[in-house]
Amino acid sequence: MKNVVFLASLLLSTAALADGKPNVVILATGGTIAGAGAGVANSATYQAAKVPVDKLIAGVPELASLAQVRGEQVFQIASESFTDAHLVTLGKRVAALARQPDVDGIVITHGTDTLEESAFFLNLVLKTDKPVVLVGSMRPGTAMSADGMLNLYNAVAVAAAKDARAKGVLVTLNDEIHTGRDVSKAANLRTDAFKSPWGPLGMIVEGKTYWFRSPAKRHTTASEFDIDQLDRLAPVEIAYGAGNASPTAYKAFAEGGARAVIHAGTGNGSVSSAVVPTLQALRGQGVQIIRSSRVVGGGFVLRNAEQPDDKYDWVVAHDLNPQKARILAAVALTRTGDTKALQRMFMEY
Structure with missing residues (x-):
């Protein structure tokens, strides 16, 4: 053959x-x-x-x-x-x-x-x-x-x-x-x-x-990534921000083994006050929190705007929409779990 x-x-x-x-x-x-x-x-x-x-x-x-x-x-x-x-x-x-x-x-x-x-x-x-x-x-x-x-x-x-x-x-x-x-x-x-x-x-x-x-x-x-060095991607999930938001999805994804949760936030990746404590707790458990935006058509999430990302040790997705942010996180987390390294990757890719 x-x-x-x-x-x-x-x-x-x-x-x-x-x-x-x-x-x-x-x-x-x-x-x-x-x-x-x-x-x-x-x-x-x-x-x-x-x-x-x-x-x-x-x-x-x-x-x-x-x-x-x-x-x-x-x-x-x-x-x-x-x-x-x-x-x-x-x-x-x-x-x-x-x-x-x-x-x-x-x-x-x-x-x-x-x-x-x-x-x-x-x-x-x-x-x-x-x-x-x-x-x-x-x-x-x-x-x-x-x-x-x-x-x-x-x-x-x-x-x-x-x-x-x-x-x-x-x-x-x-x-x-x-x-x-x-x-x-x-x-x-x-x-x-x-x-x-x-x-x-x-x-x-x-x-x-x-x-x-x-x-x-x-x-x-x-790129610093190479398909020949990849056999599987890290588990990453997306939770959608909206009015009357609750922390239910974020908790469920973490319990299901997600290494990161992409927050598809309103506006500038905004996070409801009802959800912030849960995301802080999940980050304390080792789950990466990555703020993206559900807005269509342009713009990007500014670090430390809307939320104190440095204080919470969160990552912003820059201009990547939630589904693309999931892809980058799933690839990046096969190489590092360091928040600063992940943030660098989101700015460079």
Whole structure:
């Protein structure tokens, strides 16, 4: 079997050299981009993760004009069912492919619900400057005005582009290129669903990339984290702040073994007076308390504003939303439990 895989890789590399096209591997994980509805009018009602990767590729024959493309089915799930174990498995497979000299770029098809979390995780732990691009769709391929075909075409165009190297893990939807660090799903029924609070990095037009800014935060080859040194992530949970807040969820998460709780606070990561004593007590028991904000669209949590973080030995998530803060905490806590070190990481990544 290994000889067959080696031969296939050798043939792919030889073919690519012959026509000068880069080699791009598409790793499929499921999601809406692989979904199917009962009819063409079903754009929001459908079953995700139905179409295998070979059919996705065959459905966009224009990919051959961009690169030598081959596919691999890693998972076939809806992304809301992604676990930390899935993240580690995916990360290790991407890292292995990135080390191959006959692989120039990698595309990952992914459900949009947790695409931003997977993108940020990979941005933290991959040690490669090759383009790694996550892509999804907001409508299944069976729907009128389905967006998956063009999104996939654009993703391969970015993965094949030399100017996409060393920019970290990227996300492409709706003709835009985003950094996996910033981007989040901001709508659930429109094709322009993905937004970055600080704006996209660039655009793709007719298969060509146009860049307008570069990521400022640490990522990939500049990261202190490495997927090859990770077998599991630390357990981290998110508790949502709201009016009439109670400490029930925080206590339950701690009792369930969470090493950190992300507080998805109102405004500037504010914490209800009814919850503060519980968070102080949990920190005294060794649970990290990380203040994030549930606010959508920009801004960041200021340290020692709203709450005396230095006094309580808490961490602020800076501009990371709660779900991205969970990812960074889950990775960071595999290396350190020191609050100051964690705060440094939240400022640098």
